[in-house]
Amino acid sequence: MDVAPLLALAAGAVAVAAAARRLGWQAPLLLVLVGFGVSFVPGVPQFAIDGDLLLAVVLPPLLYSAALEVSYADFRALLRPIVQLGVGLVVVTAVVVALVAHAVVPGLSLPAALVLGAVVAPPDAVSAAAIGRQLGLPRPVMAVLSGESLINDAASLTFYKVALAAVFGAGGALLGLDATDAASTFALAVTVGVALGLAIGFVVHLVRVRLDDPVVTSVIGVVVPFAAYLLAEELSGSGVLAVVAAGLYLGHRSPEAGYASRLQERPLWSSLDLLLQAVVFALIGLQLRYVAEAAEASARSNWSLAGAALLVLGTAVAVRPVFVYAVEGLRGVPRPWRRRRSRSHRPSWRQQTVISWTGMRGVVTLAAAAAVPADFPDRDVLQLLAYAVTIGTLLLQGLSLPWLIRTLGVTDPDQARRDAEAEVHLAERATAAALERVAEVEQELVERVGPERAHAVADRIRGPLLARARSMSAAVRAEESEDADRSRRRARTFHRVRQEIIQVQRRVLMEERDKGHLDEEVMRAVLQELDYEEAATANSWVGRL
The missing domain is CATH 1.20.1530.20 (Na+/H+ antiporter like fold)
Structure with a gap:
């Protein structure tokens, strides 16, 4: 053929x-x-x-x-x-x-x-x-x-x-x-x-x-x-x-x-x-x-x-x-020789x-x-x-x-609600494990850079972890529906603005490349970083609410 x-x-x-x-x-x-x-x-x-x-x-x-x-x-x-x-x-x-x-x-x-x-x-x-x-x-x-x-x-x-x-x-x-x-x-x-x-x-x-x-x-x-x-x-x-x-x-x-x-x-x-x-x-x-x-x-x-x-x-x-x-x-059909199964399944x-x-x-x-x-x-x-x-x-x-x-x-x-609860629970456990590792890293840094700088580095790592876990919990587990809706709107607004920022960064990247101010290899490396960041944003927990 x-x-x-x-x-x-x-x-x-x-x-x-x-x-x-x-x-x-x-x-x-x-x-x-x-x-x-x-x-x-x-x-x-x-x-x-x-x-x-x-x-x-x-x-x-x-x-x-x-x-x-x-x-x-x-x-x-x-x-x-x-x-x-x-x-x-x-x-x-x-x-x-x-x-x-x-x-x-x-x-x-x-x-x-x-x-x-x-x-x-x-x-x-x-x-x-x-x-x-x-x-x-x-x-x-x-x-x-x-x-x-x-x-x-x-x-x-x-x-x-x-x-x-x-x-x-x-x-x-x-x-x-x-x-x-x-x-x-x-x-x-x-x-x-x-x-x-x-x-x-x-x-x-x-x-x-x-x-x-x-x-x-x-x-x-x-x-x-x-x-x-x-x-x-x-x-x-x-x-x-x-x-x-x-x-x-x-x-x-x-x-x-x-x-x-x-x-x-x-x-x-x-x-x-x-x-x-x-x-x-x-x-x-x-x-x-x-x-x-x-x-x-x-x-x-x-x-x-x-x-x-x-x-x-x-x-x-x-x-x-x-x-x-x-x-x-x-x-x-009843079968006495077999263990009875729950009808819930x-x-x-x-x-x-x-x-x-x-x-x-x-x-x-x-x-x-x-x-x-x-x-x-x-x-x-x-x-x-x-x-x-x-x-x-x-x-x-x-x-x-x-x-x-x-x-x-x-x-x-109820599947979406159960999925959200499971994701929040997973985020809490993962955040707790991550914070334990951050504490270990902080102790290792104390000997090299001193307690004040080590604590500052650790806080910079802890901040995004804790903020994400708190935002998820507030959007899913808020006792009042108005509080939950407010948390979701806030998260979605941040999500939308972050995507718009990535688009702006990508546009500047193209402009610099077209003007001859940026090598093609550098452009592709930065573009890949922006693409991964946008993919992470597009697939974040906010989009599943």
Whole structure:
């Protein structure tokens, strides 16, 4: 493929995604619709999608960046519902969709239908997570959705491999699958994937904390997801689980690394996520026309294909809420041999409803459908049904999810207050520890510069520490609301003036450079200092009030 069409695709996809972000629209759906429309423009080439390449190049960085942001503590605490959705629901969805597709698509074998079920089983949490953050979904709900998205791809791709083997001859008695082979394949994928991912994460962390070079550590971070995925797949493990395990480990241990690496990695992964997701969803739209035309050329009628697509879509959508409520119902069945759990940790029916409606499909469905071998029977029909499920869920669930969240009121209005209290508590403890260190430094300085100068130096350090802690406490913990509001206004005014001062300093810096009074190297060093100061100001506690 020529480079120019690829560059045009990437530039156009990012432009559409940027417009969607600015307008507050659903970027995946808009990208699909625009891509579909562009595919009819004369001169636009047909982009051949290599599914294996997508799985190896696009999926690892998306999973890795998501894993870096997931709280390991929340993931561990909510492991049961995460595994139920990420593994149990994937298997149930794949089987039910396969049975429906086998019944409604004439001539579609059960193993081939199971491949389709595996392809459309895993939801993509990108859209749901963006909506949830925007509307303030409770943090436990977001943790479950994020955790599910990290492991459901591994379950679906493992199921996909087993079903694909059944299509090409390695079948069995259970739904056309070899149950023993399926169990051993899944066990090997989990064991090798998790062990390899943790090993890679451990080694990279050791290198990261000992290497004082943020550029090199950032490059190592970029290589990690690809190395973990490809090496695990080469060893018959799950590349997805290897990437997730490495990302969870490195994300949990990231505070031990240098600050420069963290400051560089977050915008890097955010930018890469935007680019990859935009290109993938644009490809879905661009390919839709040709997938539909190929399916239309088959022996089946258009009406039968349309009916099958609607039934498969309806099944894929319906299985999730049935599964969510069924699992919650089983949790309520008394089991004397198990320790009784507090209901305070169980989601409300409103939260379950929202979770059951976050089934939008995306990257993995596209990549797995494209990776189906060319000699696969009814490949065009399978791809058409997979695209129908992806676009249908984006339309049906993606557009209605914000309305559902607002209607049910699934938010946590006290989360901001709890976060502020936790931040104040942390600031107080950190300030106390810092003051102890300042006292030690003061005693060390007494012998060198005398008590008076040592005390003056220590006071200059103590002042900003104490002022920040007092300002935070006054803005959050003031007993009277008027006092709290007054403290917040004062803090915000200081915050705004400080940003304006930085802008003035930056303008003077540019003027001196343009007049030839300042060397370029000096200008860049001072500019970097101002940038860091502005970033610290923009991300300070005041902006989170």
